[in-house]
Amino acid sequence: MPAILTVTMNPTIDLTVEVDRLISEGKNRARLRTVQAGGGGINVARCVHRLGGTALALHTGGRETGGRLDRLLNEEGLAHRRIEVDGDTREAFVVxxxxxxxxxxxxxxxxxLTAAESERCMAAICDAAQRFPYLVISGSVPPGLRPDFCAELVRRMRPYDTRIVLDIAGAQLREVLHDRVFLIRLDRREASALVGRPIDGFAAARAANDHLLGLGAADHTITTVGALGAVYSDHIAHHQLSAPPPPLPPRSDACAGDSLIGALTYRLAEGxxxxxxxxxxxxxAAATVLLPGTEVFQRSTVDALVGEVRTQTVVRGIGASSDFAPLRQRQTARSGGDRGP
Structure with a gap:
């Protein structure tokens, strides 16, 4: 039985093509690189599988493209379960x-999605998730889904011991902020909307995490800061995680966030x-941005890069806010003993 259930409310079939350079006149002759199933939760499950773990990807699917999505997942060897909907599963493109x-x-x-389909999705997720230690909800949602869908899902899961990891945006994120979950990940856009200023460095990311922790939205938060890395925070401290210097120029950040969440949840499930x-x-995430399109890391690359992640810890004060003053700082090496909760 996998330890991780991922949910993809709005999956895609991702077609990645390459051109020498896009031009605005005439035809862009392209080379097809990959065709694969995509969407936040599916990508997370792929990352878990790439690391040697197992996850069940629960996803919607409809009509001919929904059938093609199933075939692609089967061919890849990813465990998945489809929630039938009437509309066509979408197709996305990477050039x-x-x-x-x-x-x-x-x-x-x-x-x-219709109201009846949304409720069918809710019932299917709750029925499955109560048997898993970790539930990851990731990616965009389809039109028609009510804004408090994720918040209601969190409330229905309260009687169970499942740890919920959220990587969501927009109205779904805003509505869930007063329903505590295990961990929330913010990208720079969502974090900026929360604190009202650009997330241009670690200090701004700390402010976004303080905001979530102050609301009681999560026990753990992580806000990404592009090529700089991320800030992970709990109720005791902020941990500024400097990304390793890339051995190659970045090529695509399409699945960087999903890679972070997939690897993070896999390691949590491993203890x-x-x-x-x-x-x-x-x-x-650093290993994934080296690859084109929607390709995700190889485990060997992640294992080579993790020793280059540098962590600086900033202890939070009582009642910390976005304007908090750090009490002390300490550098921590990746090779040190177990840290954090």
């Missing part, structure tokens, strides 16, 4: 320029303390 290294991710909104798991997640 990579080989001359510049730039990548363009084009993602449609997806088919609209690591949260700080150690977050360090591994930062290394996984």
């Amino acid at each position: 990579g320029e080989t001359q510049t290294g730039h990548s363009f991710h084009i993602v449609p909104a997806g088919a609209t 690591d303390p949260c700080l150690r798991a977050c360090e591994y997640g930062v290394a996984a």
Whole structure:
């Protein structure tokens, strides 16, 4: 039985193509690189599988493209279960320029879910999740899903011991902030909306984490800061995780966040303390951005990079806020003893 259940409310079939360079006139002759199932939770399950773990990917699926999504997951060997919906599963496109290294991710909104389909999804998730130690809800949601869907799901899961990890955005995130979960991950856009200023460094990321912890939204928070790395926080301290210097130029950040969450949750399920798991997640994200399109890391690359993650701990004061003054700082080496909860 896998330890991790992932939920993808709005999956995709990701087609990745390469061109020398995009032009605005004539035809862009492209080379097909990959066709694979995608969407936040599916990508997380793929990352867990890549690391040697097992996860069950619970996802919606509809019509011909939903059937193709199932076939792609079966061919990849990922354990999954489909929640049937009427609308077509969406298709997304990644165009990579080989001359510049730039990548363009084009993602449609997806088919609209009816109220009955939303309730069917809720029932299916709750029925499955109560048997798993970890539930990961990741990625965008389809049109028609009520704004408090994730919040209601968290409330229905309260009687169970399942640890909930959220990587969500927009109204779904705002509605869930007063329903405590185990861990919330913020990207820079969502964190900026919460604190009202750009997330341009570790201090701003600490402020976003303080905001979540102050609301009681989560026991653990992690906010990513692009190429700098991330800040992981609990009620005791902030831990600034500096990403390892990349051995190659970055190529695509399409699955960096999913890689972080997949690696982090895998390590938690393996028994690591949260700080150690977050360090591994930062290394996984760094390994993924070296690859084109929606490809995710190889484990050997993550294992090589994790020793280069540097952690600086800043102890939080009582009643810490976004303007808190750190009481003390200490450098911690990755090779030290177990740290964090």
